[in-house]
Amino acid sequence: MTEARDFTPSLVLNCVVNSFLSYATVMLNIVLIFALRRTSSLPKTLKALILSVAVSDLGMGLLVQPLYTARLLMKMKNTNNQEIYHEIVRVIGMILGNASFFSVTAISFDRFLAIHLHFKHQELLTYQEIVTYKRVVATVILSWIFSAFLALKGVLSSEYRCNIAGVAVAMACLLTMALTYFKIYIAVRRHTVQVHAQPAQAVAPNEENRSNFERLRKTAVGTFYVYLLFLACHLPVAIVILTGRKMNKRRQHFKMYAQTLSYLSTSLVPLIYCWKFRHIRCAVKNILRNRFAIYLLFLAYHLPIAIVILVGQVNKMREHLLIYARTLLYLSSSLFPLVYCLKFRHIRCAVKNILRNTFASQNQIQEN
Secondary structure (H helix, E strand, O other), rough: OOOHOHHHHHHHHHHEEEEEEEHHHHHHHHHHHHHHOOOOOOOOOHHHHHHHHHHHHHHHHHHHHHHHHHHHHHHHHHHOOOOHHHHHHHHHHHHHHHHHHHHHHHHHHHHHHHHHHHHHHHOHHHHHOOOHHHHHHHHHHHHHHHHHEEEEEEHOOOHHHHHHHHHHHHHHHHHHHHHHHHHHHHHHHHHHHHHHHHHHHHHHHHHHHHHHHHHHHHHHHHHHHHHHHHHHHHHHHHHHHHHOOOHOOOHHHHHHHHHHHHHHHHHHHHHHHHHHOOOHHHHHHHHHHHHHHHHHHHHHHHHHHHHHHHOOOOOOHHHHHHHHHHHHHHHHHHHHHHHHHHOOOHHHHHHHHHHHHHHHHHHHHHHH
């Protein structure tokens, strides 16, 4: 019991942060998935790989982070079911985490092939012949199957060996991405030197070629930011695992915060894709223009009851707040139709026609 009291401030802080991160991860990745469906200018291969990252991060927000928060709450209350939640979080986290790492690594390799083949052959046809949509989908499916195999194999081994295997997979992916982006940098720099070395008369006919290469370079820069985010968020957890098995209080505190930091990447990856990919950003703006008011309404009515449930001990004030929060939650069911009519023109016109026809029929009945 004294150990749980020593960790109470850190447990409460991590519970609150993971609760908000879980909600942000779910909402941002859902928006990213819808934006990818509406973005037709991106290559289908790149969209499939980004979609795989978004689905794995969405699973982290829906399953892993809430279960991890529940485990922290159980640890704070010193209950007996902590190990069950710990095993569930470990297995599902390995499946989704490895799938996310494999997908991000595949994106970096895809960008390298696009730039390398464009630089070598000065045409995108060879890239489209080598990197086909069917091959990319097959690669994504195999990566998910291999992630599930690694997770199931980790269940049969000890927790320390499972953690070491997870760190080995993450480090292998990070090193592969580092080598890939270094080769991309070399190819881009070589191409820039050649362009500056060409005379002015030879640059004009290759203007379309240069614009295509510049577009590929920007997408590679955008995916490189995702790599830096993965490196910054997952490296602390790897350091904690690799420094030894013995866990004193300081290392347990550090591991708790490092785990929360690793979950932070699942909510920041969609923001990077929206920031660095113009077509995704435009699609997200179109989505949020109609749905952001609904999101704010949903957040305003559902967040109070979540805060009341997660924070605080059971007392009279908390019971009163819970009653008001539930009443506020029920109020949202009557306001959502009004928001839909306000923000969606076709729904608003249909409602106007229904009301106009209804009043017209009532007037005819009264006249008769």
